[in-house]
Amino acid sequence: MAKLMNVLKDVKNLFDEICKFLDQYDPERKFKFVDKEFYNKFIELREKFRELFINLLIGNELNECYLWINYLKEVIESVIKIHGLNMIILSKELRSFVENPIDHLKKKIFNYMYDLFRKKISFEEFIQKAAPAVKTSFRTNMRTIYQDWVFLSILKILGNEGCKLVYPDYGVLSLERHGRQKLGFIPPNAVVKLTNSGYVSFFIEAPRPITWEDTSDLVKVWKLYTALRPDMMIYGEAIYNIVQIDQDPPIKKPNLIIECKELSDWYERVRYVRGPFAKPLTAEEWRSKWITGLYQGLADVLGIQYGEAKKLVEEKKTIKLTDQQIVMLYKSVYKPDNMLVISRARVPSYVKSKLEDHGITIIDDVRFEHNRLKEAINYLYKIATSKTSGFEIDKEFEKFLNELQQILSLKLNIELSRTEIINYITQYMKKEIDEFINYVKSKLNS
Secondary structure (H helix, E strand, O other): OHHHHHHOHHHHHHHHHHHHHHHHHOOOOOOOOOOHHHHHHHHHHHHHHHHHHHHHHHOOHHHHHHHHHHHHHHHHHHHHHHHOOOEEEOOHHHHHHHHOHHHHHHHHOHHHHHHHHOOOOOHHHHHHHHHHHHHHHHHHHHHHHHHHHHHHHHHHHHHHOOOEEEEOOOOEEEOOOOOOOOOOOOOOOEEEEOOOOOEEEEEEOOOOOOOOOOHHHHHHHHHHHOOOOOOEEEEOOOOOOOEOOOOOOOEOOOOEEEEEEOOOOHHHOEEEEOHHHOOOOOHHHHOOHHHHHHHHHHHHHHOOOHHHHHHHHHHHOOEEEEHHHHHHHHHHHHOOOEEEEEEOOOOOHHHHHHHHOOOOEEEOOOOOOHHHHHHHHHHHHHHHHOOOOOOOOOHHHHHHHHHHHHHHHHHOOOOOOHHHHHHHHHHHHHHHHHHHHHHHHHHHHO
8 A cells, every 4th residue: 555655646746736726626525616726726637636646547558458449440440341340339438448448437536536636535545545446446347348359350350251141141240249139149240151061159248137017027047147258159050148047057158269368468367256255155056057067166276175176155155366367167067178368478388287177178379369369260160060951051041940930039038959940841841842742752653
């Protein structure tokens, strides 16, 4: 705290200047000035205070931030052009950050600043509350920028290879996940038809609660409230709903999970994992296979017994894990066929070896170079090839299959792969053709 206070000494001096100004012209701290000149002066001081605070707190990272935003904007423009989209929608939080990082971060300390000016909190208390708010927002948005860049770069590469975006089919690709489960299912962010192969479906930060109507529904969907949330879950088929509420875990098993790491020292970072661990669990919830599997996965990652993991969670409700352990926990709980960690920076060999021992592949030193994602693209073809029906279909039939699969999934809650749909259609057609042939034979015989 003392070191931080020293860094922010210019902010403290400016705060003292603002206090003198307010003591003279607004002693009751109503922030209403009869003279417009005084009002404008206050606004000038207020904005200078916030900007100075943020600049001193974030420092040189702001230059990197603007560079990353440019990389993201470039790949957005490319994907829109390649796939013929009208627009790409970022999350509300990231959209605000990308438009103006400083203004976005200034919003995070607005209330704390006024509490400070009103003398409800001390300058030290302001630092304790405002500094984490700014740093957390900054780091979260930088992480999302890199995650979205990776996802969109994958779509760009696939598009350049002739692959087609078949969903969404209305020209608007949304990277927003908030509110997308209101209809009671979890839809994909994108479905791509690979050239001379099958399909891949992308779900970004997907396992989230779905809409429920009454207590019995809540009991069913509770597992989604306790779900861990990897960056990307990918399926080697066209699928429009991954909810399997009666299964454990409560979503369809992914063929591939991708985690994106933007920090150069991510493997040394420690995070407090809340979500499932933050909520008190009843005896009924503990008996759930999903909860049991979740804590067994935690026990495996921490190298302790199941009972110890259960006791640890009951006592703390949050668990401190390294980023390496979190990645391993995703692998242990969701059991994907393959799991990749895409790291912007180079990763030490000992970290690679440790994760590879757990069946996790690291693609590192990616930076913002599209060509360094080729290995990830190979995994997409690998999982799609295993799911393909084995023959090519024309565009009209492809469109028909796409619409039929969406109707089955979204309206009837029936999950079928394209291969299964084609097999059912073939069986139906064979039956109809046999009946038609028998009908013709009977007419000829008569």
